[in-house]
Amino acid sequence: MAAVLAALYIVCHGLALVLVPGHAQAVSFSFLIGAPLLAALACLRRMHRSDARVGWFALVVGMLLWAGGMALNMYQEIGLGTPDATPGASMLFYVLYGVPLTFAMAHPRHEPWYLILIDGALALLLGYMFFVHTFSFATLSDAPEPGLGSLRMMFDIENLFIAVFALVRYLASEDAPRRVFFRALTLYAWLYMAMAFYINHFATDASYGGPSDLLIDLPFLLLAVMALRDDPERGDATPRRLALAVRAGSPLILPAALLVVSAVMVKAHPHLAVVGFALATLGSGLRGVVMQVRAMERQDQLDVLTRVDALTGVANRRAFDQALQAEWSRARRSGQGMALLMVDIDHFKAFNDRFGHPLGDACLRAVATALSGCATRGTDVVARYGGEEFAVVVSGTTRDGALALAETMRLAVERLRLATTDPVGSVGATISIGVAHVALITSVDPGTLLAATDAALYDAKRAGRNRVVEGRLPEPR
The missing domain is CATH 1.20.1070 (Rhopdopsin 7-helix transmembrane proteins)
Known part of the structure; x- marks a missing residue:
């Protein structure tokens, strides 16, 4: 037309x-x-x-x-x-x-x-x-x-x-x-x-x-x-x-x-x-x-964006791998100790099934915020390791300092309350933590520290959850 x-x-x-x-x-x-x-x-x-x-x-x-x-x-x-x-x-x-x-x-x-x-x-x-x-x-x-x-x-x-x-x-x-x-x-x-x-x-x-x-x-x-x-x-x-x-x-x-x-x-x-x-x-x-x-x-x-987890705002897995390797190399050169914490939210799958994924995401964010609030030193790195699991790289610390930090984190999460539409009104969450500390580093690979921490986390969950368990690294030859 x-x-x-x-x-x-x-x-x-x-x-x-x-x-x-x-x-x-x-x-x-x-x-x-x-x-x-x-x-x-x-x-x-x-x-x-x-x-x-x-x-x-x-x-x-x-x-x-x-x-x-x-x-x-x-x-x-x-x-x-x-x-x-x-x-x-x-x-x-x-x-x-x-x-x-x-x-x-x-x-x-x-x-x-x-x-x-x-x-x-x-x-x-x-x-x-x-x-x-x-x-x-x-x-x-x-x-x-x-x-x-x-x-x-x-x-x-x-x-x-x-x-x-x-x-x-x-x-x-x-x-x-x-x-x-x-x-x-x-x-x-x-x-x-x-x-x-x-x-x-x-x-x-x-x-x-x-x-x-x-x-x-x-x-x-x-x-x-x-x-x-x-x-x-x-x-x-x-x-x-x-x-x-x-x-x-x-x-x-x-x-x-x-x-x-x-x-x-x-x-x-x-x-x-x-x-x-x-x-x-x-x-x-x-x-x-x-x-x-x-x-x-x-x-x-x-x-x-390549270093931060989009959901929780803490470091992602890639940033964690880089931070762990960097801190391991630094501690090996300086002779100072370091620790690694592996954190898992207890019964998270059941939590998601009962309250839904939106509240599950809110739980992940709240736990990440609580962990970051406890890791106050600028050199500490809190990362989302995967799913409901977090990892914390703690630099220049002693064995007692690492265990104290882990217990502080456990208590901080235990005090969390999340509002729900459920008749109970609000719900809490707990975490299990595996801790491994190394005082003297002789190898170039942090794999032994990671394996010891992961094993400690498994022991914490098997022992009843909502607890901190220390892992032991093999003695250097």
């Missing part, structure tokens, strides 16, 4: 030129202003239904700027009665319409506000450069022929820039909403570039109100049709390496645009061109630093 309405729009435009030749220019201006406004309304509607809101909003702003440029043309030719003049103000609007489109292509998804602020500042600077460049060759009311040549070259560069980068972003888009957006932008940008090139270079003598005006409607109506399509937003398979490369490089689009515009302005405004070069480089560098800091922060978070 949207395509049919777009075709009817062009037919009505053509019929108006034929049926009212005396007012063809005024009627044609109305259609030329209406086409981008329709596209803006369609993009606004799509913006509220898509996750790619920034992109569709940028198209809305771009369409409004272009319609504003055409309205200024209409005012110049009909309101002021100077049909041969090309107002510089309208040229500025036509150039500025590409700034929000460039911002949309440069804007990666899910960016924090401060990166959006940097991109916004670069986009504003780009708009200012366009403003200065436009009025280097034009006035508010007119643009002489030599200046028009330079402005046409600016239009060609801008249109090609948008078309190429829109195509790249489309080919490398992974998520469906952005892929749909960039597909619409790509089709629009290439058709607009072809139309603008023909109008600017081959139909320069044609005035508004002629058949060539129908060509101007086409890209805007195509964009409106693409925005109004109700097909589901689904993505296609995209090579992962290409997607990552484009996602990483997309923030360079705005600095690249600034560099191109600055290069074009070197002769007319050398000082401003130098400022453009410097700020493009500075903005890109600042964004790179911020991105690097974010990447380091994410890496730190990932490092934490």
Whole structure:
């Protein structure tokens, strides 16, 4: 239906030129202003239904700027009665319409506000450069022929820039909403570039109100049709390496645009061109630093996740293995003793079966918190060994110190109360602990300590649970 309405729009435009030749220019201006406004309304509607809101909003702003440029043309030719003049103000609007489109292509998804602020500042600077460049060759009311040549070259560069980068972003888009957006932008940008090139270079003598005006409607109506399509937003398979490369490089689009515009302005405004070069480089560098800091922060978070048990918040099995080996090696070098505690929650399977897994998880977290609260030294490591079993690496301690810590942990857990929906109201938990201490380490493998501690834990459970049992290491030979 949207395509049919777009075709009817062009037919009505053509019929108006034929049926009212005396007012063809005024009627044609109305259609030329209406086409981008329709596209803006369609993009606004799509913006509220898509996750790619920034992109569709940028198209809305771009369409409004272009319609504003055409309205200024209409005012110049009909309101002021100077049909041969090309107002510089309208040229500025036509150039500025590409700034929000460039911002949309440069804007990666899910960016924090401060990166959006940097991109916004670069986009504003780009708009200012366009403003200065436009009025280097034009006035508010007119643009002489030599200046028009330079402005046409600016239009060609801008249109090609948008078309190429829109195509790249489309080919490398992974998520469906952005892929749909960039597909619409790509089709629009290439058709607009072809139309603008023909109008600017081959139909320069044609005035508004002629058949060539129908060509101007086409890209805007195509964009409106693409925005109004109700097909589901689904993505296609995209090579992962290409997607990552484009996602990483997309923030360079705005600095690249600034560099191109600055290069074009070197002769007319050398000082401003130098400022453009410097700020493009500075903005890109600042964004790179911020991105690097974010990447380091994410890496730190990932490092934490690889060492921490997600449920209980204590060290996981991998971190325990590393801590045990590191402390064993340190104690072997220093000659100081160390201890290992293996902790098991008593009758945990029956607890889970009776009260359910949510309360079982709460029990695991409460026990982990209690154990960590007893291991107050920074060198002690409390870890979830697996299931309902925990392990504690105790550095630089004596046999009596290790046994005292184990008893403190047992009592701390015994005092826990967990609220339940059961008629009893609350329930407690107990733990069994196996302890093994080594005073002098002669081997490089902590396996003997681990085996002795595990055997002690087994003895504690066999002896009735809720107790601490000490294990004995074999005497060194």
